[in-house]
Amino acid sequence: GNARADYFMPFFLDAESRTAEAEEIDSRAEEAARLLTEWDRRYTKDNTRAVLFELAMDELVDRTWDELNEPGDGDGRTRRVFTPASAVLAVLLNAPHSVWWDDTRTVGVAEDRDDILIASLAAALERAKAQHGEPDGGDWRWDRVRNTNIYHLLGLESLSVLGLPIQGGPGSLNPSSGRGIFGASWRMVVQLGPEVEAWSIYPGGQSGNPVSSRYIDRVDRWVEGKLDPVLFPRSPSDLDAARTASILELNPER
Numbered sequence: 001g002n003a004r005a006d007y008f009m010p011f012f013l014d015a016e017s018r019t020a021e022a023e024e025i026d027s028r029a030e031e032a033a034r035l036l037t038e039w040d041r042r043y044t045k046d047n048t049r050a051v052l053f054e055l056a057m058d059e060l061v062d063r064t065w066d067e068l069n070e071p072g073d074g075d076g077r078t079r080r081v082f083t084p085a086s087a088v089l090a091v092l093l094n095a096p097h098s099v100w101w102d103d104t105r106t107v108g109v110a111e112d113r114d115d116i117l118i119a120s121l122a123a124a125l126e127r128a129k130a131q132h133g134e135p136d137g138g139d140w141r142w143d144r145v146r147n148t149n150i151y152h153l154l155g156l157e158s159l160s161v162l163g164l165p166i167q168g169g170p171g172s173l174n175p176s177s178g179r180g181i182f183g184a185s186w187r188m189v190v191q192l193g194p195e196v197e198a199w200s201i202y203p204g205g206q207s208g209n210p211v212s213s214r215y216i217d218r219v220d221r222w223v224e225g226k227l228d229p230v231l232f233p234r235s236p237s238d239l240d241a242a243r244t245a246s247i248l249e250l251n252p253e254r
Contacts, residue, residue, distance in 0.1 A: 004086065004171030005041040005053060011093050012036065012056060015117035028122035032056065035125070035135055043169035043176075045143035048135065050169060055127050057170075059120035064089060066104050086171075142169070149180040150219070153208050161203075161216055164223050174225070189227060199227035 016033035019025045032052060039049035061083065069078040092098055096113035103111045103119075111119075132139040139145075143165030152159035168174025168183070176183045188200035203222040205214035221228070233239050 002041050002043065002169070002172050005039075007090055008057065008060075008093075009036065009039075009041065009053070011113075012117055012121055015114040016121060018114060019118050026118060026122045028125045029118045032121040032125040036121075043142055043146075043172055043174075044167050045141070045165055047142045048140040050142050051132065051140050051145045052124055052128050052135075054170065056120050056124035059123045059127075060116065061089065063103060063116045063120055064092070064100060067100065142167075146176055146178070147180050148176055148183055150185075150203055150216075151181065152210075159208075159210050161219055164219070166223050167225060187222075187227065188230070196232060198230035198232075200230050201227050 013033055013036065016025065016029055020030060035049055035052055036056075039047070039053060041053075043050050062080075065080060065083055068082050069080050071078070092100055093113060098113070101111050101113050101116050103109070103116070128135070128140065132145065146169065147162075148164045148166045149162045150160060150164065151157075151162075162180075166174065166176065166183070168176050170176075174184055174187075186200065186202050188198060190196065190198040201218060201222050203219045204216040205212050207214075209215060218228075231239070231243075
């Protein structure tokens with residue numbers, strides 16, 4: 001699940017519903033809202049609607065914080081000098097007539113919150129179709145839109161594992177970025193009690209040595225979201241002999 005989607009989605013859908021009642025709805029926004037009602041608000045690999053929501057959020061951020069862009073040179077391409085956190089945008093949604101909603105690019109028109117939400121939906125659908133084709137054509141699948149890349153510390157692609165289709169997205173327990181270089185590498189679940197139990201996963205070894213047997217030995221399980229039991233040995237005898245690769249003995253008397 002995704003608390004971020006749970007919070008923002010109703011605002012998009014409610015704005016579309018109110019605008020449709022006034023018979024002023026953009027057909028693209030109407031279609032986008034219909035497609036989003038089919039979304040379970042999860043970022044699974046086979047999900048085909050998360051991409052639309054993420055594009056809608058991108059548009060909402062761009063259109064809301066346009067006042068924070070550098071002065072343009074006339075071609076419409078400017079850089080935003082600062083982007084407030086999603087929490088700030090979440091609070092702003094409860095002020096439908098704030099001056100921040102006004103689109104500075106439109107002269108003589110003062111947009112409100114619903115205007116920006118509707119415009120964001122319409123633009124998101126247009127971008128989704130331009131980038132990934134029709135909604136049910138197969139290319140809206142999340143694992144075709146968002147991948148993760150595990151780069152070697154030297155940045156060499158030949159020593160890296162790239163284009164991994166994983167589940168997760170912004171605001172989820174398994175976050176991922178659009179560039180595929182941000183996310184949770186180490187994952188762990190701990191159950192506290194008289195006897196601590198834990199399960200974890202890490203995609204591979206930390207030495208950076210590609211000939212090591214531990215180099216990428218857990219990448220497949222990591223991609224699948226699986227976890228392995230964590231060992232808590234209290235003495236050497238608690239270790240399974242089959243797990244022992246080598247033994248180092250330290251003798252201070254020598």
